[in-house]
Amino acid sequence: MDRPLWERYLIYTSRVLQLDLGISYRFREPVINVILERLPATLLLMLVSIGWSSAIGILIGVKAAKNYGRSFDKFASILASISVSVPTFWLGIIMIIFFGVMLRLTPTQGMLSPSFMGAKQLTFEMMLDILWHLILPTLTLGIVYLGTYIRSVRSLLVDELGKEYILFAHAKGLGSSYILWRYAFRAVSPSINALIGLNLGTMLAGATLTETVFAWPGMGRLIYESAIARDYPVILGIFIFVAISVILANLIIDMINALLDPRVRY
Numbered sequence: 001m002d003r004p005l006w007e008r009y010l011i012y013t014s015r016v017l018q019l020d021l022g023i024s025y026r027f028r029e030p031v032i033n034v035i036l037e038r039l040p041a042t043l044l045l046m047l048v049s050i051g052w053s054s055a056i057g058i059l060i061g062v063k064a065a066k067n068y069g070r071s072f073d074k075f076a077s078i079l080a081s082i083s084v085s086v087p088t089f090w091l092g093i094i095m096i097i098f099f100g101v102m103l104r105l106t107p108t109q110g111m112l113s114p115s116f117m118g119a120k121q122l123t124f125e126m127m128l129d130i131l132w133h134l135i136l137p138t139l140t141l142g143i144v145y146l147g148t149y150i151r152s153v154r155s156l157l158v159d160e161l162g163k164e165y166i167l168f169a170h171a172k173g174l175g176s177s178y179i180l181w182r183y184a185f186r187a188v189s190p191s192i193n194a195l196i197g198l199n200l201g202t203m204l205a206g207a208t209l210t211e212t213v214f215a216w217p218g219m220g221r222l223i224y225e226s227a228i229a230r231d232y233p234v235i236l237g238i239f240i241f242v243a244i245s246v247i248l249a250n251l252i253i254d255m256i257n258a259l260l261d262p263r264v265r266y
């Protein structure tokens with residue numbers, strides 16, 4: 001702290017490039033170790049949430065585009081509007097009250113039951129217990145992203161299905177489902193992949209409210225706890241980690257799009 005501001009910034013930047021994010025005020029250990037300890041829990045929550053929400057959202061969006069202007073299309077639009085409008089923390093609390101307290105179907109807090117705390121080896125029973133605890137957080141987080149996929153896929157396909165080459169395919173006598181999946185969906189798949197890649201990166205930080213409500217021991221909860229404790233090195237380290245994750249996710253998606261779309265070459 002006895003150096004000028006610009007010199008301190010250069011020192012910090014040079015250390016970041018060496019994965020030295022400083023020492024946590026709260027845990028008294030390197031920030032990178034604290035982040036890597038919480039990362040697996042967030043990755044598990046994130047991948048399951050984005051997996052089911054993207055799969056179901058794409059299917060609903062495709063069917064809505066196929067039935068454009070009909071009852072199912074209107075239902076899908078209403079569902080998407082509700083999904084993107086519901087606050088995450090409110091939905092999580094409702095899930096806890098209904099499924100956890102009233103029906104007693106699922107646990108409401110944490111990642112493991114107390115009986116498995118301190119276990120040194122991952123057993124099949126522990127894996128089932130983690131999946132049991134995973135139900136409510138993944139439902140909550142996935143529902144928030146579900147509407148985004150429905151809206152995006154629907155709008156992309158409605159626009160694509162109105163193009164001349166689609167009309168020509170219908171004139172040739174090809175089936176509607178074949179045209180939809182073989183031509184239209186394939187043409188819009190790079191845009192859908194880009195949306196999934198963006199969500200993969202931002203969800204690392206976006207899971208903060210969900211993890212806090214369900215006491216899920218991931219990076220989102222770590223951000224909240226660090227903000228309360230004013231553990232600035234951890235907060236800065238997570239922001240850097242999330243920024244790098246967004247860049248890497250988009251880079252990987254661009255590479256996948258180059259393989260799927262003949263029009264894209266690098």
